[in-house]
Amino acid sequence: MNEVRRIPRQELPVILSGSRSPIWWGMVILVIIESTVFATLISSYFYIRVNSPAWPPGGLPNPDLLLPIINTIVLFCSSMAVLWGMAGLKKNDLRRLKIGIGAGIALEIIFFIIKIMMGTGGPFDWSTNAYGSIFFTINWLHTGHVLVAILMASVAEMLAFRGYFDRERKLGVQVVNIYWQFVAVVWIPVFIVLFLTPRWY
Amino acid sequence: MSGPADPTMPDAAERAELAELDRTWGSPPGFVGWLSQVNHRAIGKRYLATGLVFFLLAGIDALRIRLQLAMPENALLGPEPYNAAFTMHGTTMMFLFAVPIMEGVGIYLVPLMIGARDMALPRLNALGYWVYFIAGTSLYIAYFFGLAPTGGWFSYPPLTRAEYSPDKGLDFWATMITFIEIAALVAAIELIVTIFKQRAPGMSLNRMPLLVWSVLVMAFMIVFAMPPLMVASGMLALDRTFSTQFFNPLLGGEALLWQHVFWFFGHPDVYIIMLPAFGILSMVIASSARRPIFGYTAIVLSFVAIGFLSFGLWVHHMFATGLPLLGMSFFTAASMMITIPSGIQVFCWIATIWNGRVRITTSFLFAVGAIITFVLGGVTGVMLASVPFDLQVHDTFFVVAHFHYVLFGGVVFPLFAGFYHWFPKVTGRMLDETVGRWNFALMFIGFHVTFFPQHQLGFLGMPRRVFTYLDGLGWGELNLISTIGAFVIGVGVLLFLANAISALLAGRRAEGDPWGADSLEWATSSPPPLYNFQRIPNVSSQNPLWRSDPDETPVEVELRSDRRETPVTALLDARPQGRLVLPGPTLVPLFTAFSIAFVFLGLIANPWLVPVGALLTFGCIAAWAWPRDWNVDDTGRPGEGARS
Amino acid sequence: MKRRNALCLIAILLPFTACSGPQYALDPRSPASSSIAQLWWVMLAIASAVSLTVVILLLVAIGRARRRERGEDVREIAGRPLVLTGGVVIPTIVLLSLLVYNFRLGASLQSAEADEIGGLTIEVVGHQFWWEVRYPGHGITTANEITIPAGEPVRFLVSSPDVIHSFWVPQLHGKIDMIPGRLHTLMAEADQPGVFRGQCAEYCGMAHALMAFWVEALQPAEFAAWVEARTAPPLEPEDAQVERGRQVFFEAECGDCHATRGAAAPAGSGSAAPDLADLATRRTIGAGTLPNTPEALARWIEDPQAVKPGARMPPTALEDAEMQALLAYLGSLR
Numbered sequence A: 001m002n003e004v005r006r007i008p009r010q011e012l013p014v015i016l017s018g019s020r021s022p023i024w025w026g027m028v029i030l031v032i033i034e035s036t037v038f039a040t041l042i043s044s045y046f047y048i049r050v051n052s053p054a055w056p057p058g059g060l061p062n063p064d065l066l067l068p069i070i071n072t073i074v075l076f077c078s079s080m081a082v083l084w085g086m087a088g089l090k091k092n093d094l095r096r097l098k099i100g101i102g103a104g105i106a107l108e109i110i111f112f113i114i115k116i117m118m119g120t121g122g123p124f125d126w127s128t129n130a131y132g133s134i135f136f137t138i139n140w141l142h143t144g145h146v147l148v149a150i151l152m153a154s155v156a157e158m159l160a161f162r163g164y165f166d167r168e169r170k171l172g173v174q175v176v177n178i179y180w181q182f183v184a185v186v187w188i189p190v191f192i193v194l195f196l197t198p199r200w201y
Numbered sequence B: 001m002s003g004p005a006d007p008t009m010p011d012a013a014e015r016a017e018l019a020e021l022d023r024t025w026g027s028p029p030g031f032v033g034w035l036s037q038v039n040h041r042a043i044g045k046r047y048l049a050t051g052l053v054f055f056l057l058a059g060i061d062a063l064r065i066r067l068q069l070a071m072p073e074n075a076l077l078g079p080e081p082y083n084a085a086f087t088m089h090g091t092t093m094m095f096l097f098a099v100p101i102m103e104g105v106g107i108y109l110v111p112l113m114i115g116a117r118d119m120a121l122p123r124l125n126a127l128g129y130w131v132y133f134i135a136g137t138s139l140y141i142a143y144f145f146g147l148a149p150t151g152g153w154f155s156y157p158p159l160t161r162a163e164y165s166p167d168k169g170l171d172f173w174a175t176m177i178t179f180i181e182i183a184a185l186v187a188a189i190e191l192i193v194t195i196f197k198q199r200a201p202g203m204s205l206n207r208m209p210l211l212v213w214s215v216l217v218m219a220f221m222i223v224f225a226m227p228p229l230m231v232a233s234g235m236l237a238l239d240r241t242f243s244t245q246f247f248n249p250l251l252g253g254e255a256l257l258w259q260h261v262f263w264f265f266g267h268p269d270v271y272i273i274m275l276p277a278f279g280i281l282s283m284v285i286a287s288s289a290r291r292p293i294f295g296y297t298a299i300v301l302s303f304v305a306i307g308f309l310s311f312g313l314w315v316h317h318m319f320a321t322g323l324p325l326l327g328m329s330f331f332t333a334a335s336m337m338i339t340i341p342s343g344i345q346v347f348c349w350i351a352t353i354w355n356g357r358v359r360i361t362t363s364f365l366f367a368v369g370a371i372i373t374f375v376l377g378g379v380t381g382v383m384l385a386s387v388p389f390d391l392q393v394h395d396t397f398f399v400v401a402h403f404h405y406v407l408f409g410g411v412v413f414p415l416f417a418g419f420y421h422w423f424p425k426v427t428g429r430m431l432d433e434t435v436g437r438w439n440f441a442l443m444f445i446g447f448h449v450t451f452f453p454q455h456q457l458g459f460l461g462m463p464r465r466v467f468t469y470l471d472g473l474g475w476g477e478l479n480l481i482s483t484i485g486a487f488v489i490g491v492g493v494l495l496f497l498a499n500a501i502s503a504l505l506a507g508r509r510a511e512g513d514p515w516g517a518d519s520l521e522w523a524t525s526s527p528p529p530l531y532n533f534q535r536i537p538n539v540s541s542q543n544p545l546w547r548s549d550p551d552e553t554p555v556e557v558e559l560r561s562d563r564r565e566t567p568v569t570a571l572l573d574a575r576p577q578g579r580l581v582l583p584g585p586t587l588v589p590l591f592t593a594f595s596i597a598f599v600f601l602g603l604i605a606n607p608w609l610v611p612v613g614a615l616l617t618f619g620c621i622a623a624w625a626w627p628r629d630w631n632v633d634d635t636g637r638p639g640e641g642a643r644s
Numbered sequence C: 001m002k003r004r005n006a007l008c009l010i011a012i013l014l015p016f017t018a019c020s021g022p023q024y025a026l027d028p029r030s031p032a033s034s035s036i037a038q039l040w041w042v043m044l045a046i047a048s049a050v051s052l053t054v055v056i057l058l059l060v061a062i063g064r065a066r067r068r069e070r071g072e073d074v075r076e077i078a079g080r081p082l083v084l085t086g087g088v089v090i091p092t093i094v095l096l097s098l099l100v101y102n103f104r105l106g107a108s109l110q111s112a113e114a115d116e117i118g119g120l121t122i123e124v125v126g127h128q129f130w131w132e133v134r135y136p137g138h139g140i141t142t143a144n145e146i147t148i149p150a151g152e153p154v155r156f157l158v159s160s161p162d163v164i165h166s167f168w169v170p171q172l173h174g175k176i177d178m179i180p181g182r183l184h185t186l187m188a189e190a191d192q193p194g195v196f197r198g199q200c201a202e203y204c205g206m207a208h209a210l211m212a213f214w215v216e217a218l219q220p221a222e223f224a225a226w227v228e229a230r231t232a233p234p235l236e237p238e239d240a241q242v243e244r245g246r247q248v249f250f251e252a253e254c255g256d257c258h259a260t261r262g263a264a265a266p267a268g269s270g271s272a273a274p275d276l277a278d279l280a281t282r283r284t285i286g287a288g289t290l291p292n293t294p295e296a297l298a299r300w301i302e303d304p305q306a307v308k309p310g311a312r313m314p315p316t317a318l319e320d321a322e323m324q325a326l327l328a329y330l331g332s333l334r
């Protein structure tokens, strides 16, 4: 039997970030779960579609494109803003982080307002037919995620203003960032499926 | 302050350290203190106890079902109570007993087995439990007040849409099923993270106990299987309360959409509950045979293979829905393929026993009963995978027989093997072995008397879910036999309860390792102290209590005892990487669970409650996420003092 | 009777004894059910062999381990070959052959369906909780009882306007779901004349348990005679009691839902209720729930819920004389 090697506390940091931190893994798994939710809904969309004689059914027009395209750009910018702020943290630049997250939140609020302007997305609502139901559910589930992202980022922004984060202590922003990027990325399939595929074939 | 773990430390210092650890890991006294506990063993015990209560409740419904079917044209239960009884029986057994109790096994045992002091996100753990508790009890409260769901455990629409089932019972079902999946998902996150990052130094992935492996695969399966269920039950709830048209065939909705999504969850679900049970069997068999399990790697690969394959079988529940034959044949082939990993495990166990020195304990008897029962259920599963054959017996008592065989062989008997095996660890008391043998004999014999005749009932044309049947169909005698068997199982279960209660009151005290088993949970006292391990053990083999590798230098991590700390190690090789500071007792999870429940109950009662609940939830989560202690760092890293 | 059923238990262990019953799938009366029953016996043999082997191995293993425990010197078994043969090689061979058997059987059952374009087509519509039966080629509509010619394949087109039901006559064929919004086909053929019972196999609500029906296979000549009789023009009521009953039928608003001989159901009622045109020839009423006797009919009309909870027919209170007249009228519907 060998001598026991003792690892002193100084070599065992308590401030962990990235894949060293259990919490980071927790957020990654949450994102996988959410992706499964969206994947299921999108599969359901196509299942309803292949069993429908026309698409959109019942003589409904194709969904309008202008606002969703604007929204795509807004969401893209917000995601860039947060990434930019995160990069600042690497240099211990807390001001840049605050600006980045702040801009991200502002852009997502714009996204949200545009969503409200879009309403149900056409001359139908969730109870018109199965198309309306699935369209509405996917669209607004995503909007709900945007809201959650805004709320999460606000907490991070408050902490940033109180000087909580630095180069080492950044798990909180990392986790918010993962969620943020997820909400932005998942918009792309949602946008393509809901707004583009009905026009394609 | 805690000193370093020095073997030459005088007793007084050691005692002081233990006292400090007790204080740190303890919870405030009294009922509120109890509600605020977040320690994994407290939560795990609650899961186990609650799951057991739901098992009894569902068992009582099973006995009512059996009494009603005991003879033709029985007038004991009318159609409504009967339909409610099998719906609640199936729903409870699957959603409130089997899945949560397996999570409970994981939550209780995994940290002990991997040598951690607690799980990664203790408050989330508590939240999961409260969600489970609230969802389960509201379903039952509604049931007792006559708001019973009557759609069966898989609630096929359009029958379950509001036109055909206007009662509130199904609203409770749809929303509570959606709600309770939060608990399953939370537990899955919790378990994966803990297994990934908190194993004792040296416990690389290939040294993890098989139970931990099976729980890990189960947790991943939950991650991919439960979200579809939430989507399905969410769509059903929306159809019912917000008049969406997902399942309304008149407005483009699809009855089969539900079936696809439900079974995409439902099939993996049966393996979700079976895998940890197989983990239990592997642990019990190895420790009864007193030798390492034969084919560790093969078993791990089987777990993983079952996990993957199980997502490709769901259509075998839909063979009668008129899908194209070619497509269905694929699912036949996949269903037969999953036999191979199951068979590998069975033969690994046989090889382990064969080459071991078996001590016949009640736990071992249950394990053997489980294998026999599971194989009998497995072979009927293979038959059902055949499309032409399934068209005859689908939705008959043949299927009922199949799934009770696999569920008893793959869930209930392994769980009882586990109960007898770990009861001393959990409570510090030994269960009585003589009563245990009777317990086993009654349950095993009762089980086969109940369910074996049901195969023949299926051939005789008895569909499932019939509240009555006419005389002259030739079903009476077999049903009567089946009913008698069910009561024999009931007596067996009561015997178990009696055994457990008398052991708790006056059982023999258990030592740390009463079975001479090999995994880390046996390295600490029975029951373990609040902090599980005073010193985090070091692992250098698959059976740390039996062997250690003389070539490996054991490491010991230094942890503080004045706050809750547990080591963080690397994902693959469990090299120490840091320390995780864990939160102490708090009521926030309880409040959060109630706030979320508000959202879901709002869906049933009044949609305006939904935003209120959502706001409350957000408040709770903000309070939750706010850092507790800004100065956790004690490693003296530069820049630390800059903040106040 | 009792003895024979008790033997059923043993029937699974010893695949020789026969049980019976009007819904016994292992007493097949059609090519399809026969081939499925045969598949079962083959699979039973395989399954018994597999289970028996596992149980024996398990018991032997325990025996060995016990002896070693008692200090005897017992040779160890090589685990790897055991696991490989038992867990991989044998299952692969067995399952592959089973798979081929399955595919061929499945394909032959299905091609039987695709080939028969001609022949008789019958539409069966599952309602909560009864069966509407239509012969589109002959303009016949009836309920809860299906008459088919023996010895020739019949095409069933099944559907449902409300919830999912499942059409199943075990002695003739496996089941097929009736799913709202879809139309499914099933080809079935009775070898010999006979009477077979079928039952709804998908849980469809309160009275799912009491949703049965009968299939009667007739010699082709008899079948032709049956069609003849069903399509003949309605007879005028022959006596006053029947005529009185006919009036009661419409006064009591039975005709609002039910079509009868010579009186279609009112437009817009869809197929709300079973067509009663040949009620008197049916074996049972209430979709297989009660024998078709005047007493049972009277019970049914007075309170269908007491007989079959959940049935979608309201109770009707009638004076005794009216009831007798109504029963006479219903008895004349053949």
Ligand code: HEA
Pocket (backbone or CB within 6 Å): B270, B271, B273, B274, B316, B317, B335, B336, B338, B339, B342, B343, B344, B346, B374, B375, B376, B377, B378, B379, B380, B381, B382, B383, B384, B385, B386, B390, B393, B394, B395, B399, B402, B403, B406, B407, B410, B411, C050, C054, C086, C087, C090, C091, C092, C094, C095
């Ligand atoms: C723990 C739960 C569990 C498990 C493990 C299984 C295991 C299997 N099940 Fe089962 N099943 C259920 C729970 C489970 N099932 C439930 C709850 C339902 C009904 C749901 C409902 O409708 O309410 C169901 C229904 C069900 C159906 C649908 C029936 C119908 O509704 O018509 C089918 C069809 O293919 C099926 C197949 C299988 C197969 C092929 C396996 C295989 O995994 C079995 C593999 C194992 C073995 C075969 C034994 C060990 C192997 C050997 C010893 C090797 C040698 C073996 C051979 C050569 C054969 N199951």
Ligand code: HEA
Pocket (backbone or CB within 6 Å): B055, B056, B058, B059, B060, B062, B063, B065, B066, B086, B087, B089, B090, B091, B093, B094, B097, B098, B151, B152, B153, B154, B400, B404, B407, B408, B411, B412, B450, B463, B464, B465, B466, B486, B489, B490, B491, B493, B494
């Ligand atoms: C893990 C899952 C599980 C378990 C363990 C069981 C256990 C049992 N099941 Fe169940 N069953 C299902 C899962 C399960 N079942 C599912 C999913 C369905 C399908 C439902 C559907 O169709 O929707 C089903 C359906 C089902 C049916 C078919 C109903 C129908 O289709 O009409 C029947 C009928 O015999 C039945 C019987 C039993 C019996 C007798 C037991 C027994 O083994 C129960 C043993 C337990 C006890 C007997 C309890 C002991 C307690 C006491 C004796 C009282 C003590 C009381 C106090 C201390 C307060 N079950």
Ligand code: CUA
Pocket (backbone or CB within 6 Å): C126, C127, C128, C129, C164, C165, C166, C200, C201, C202, C203, C204, C205, C208, C209, C211
């Ligand atoms: Cu119709 Cu069951």
Ligand SMILES: [Cu+2]
Pocket (backbone or CB within 6 Å): B266, B267, B270, B313, B314, B316, B317
């Ligand atoms: Cu399955």
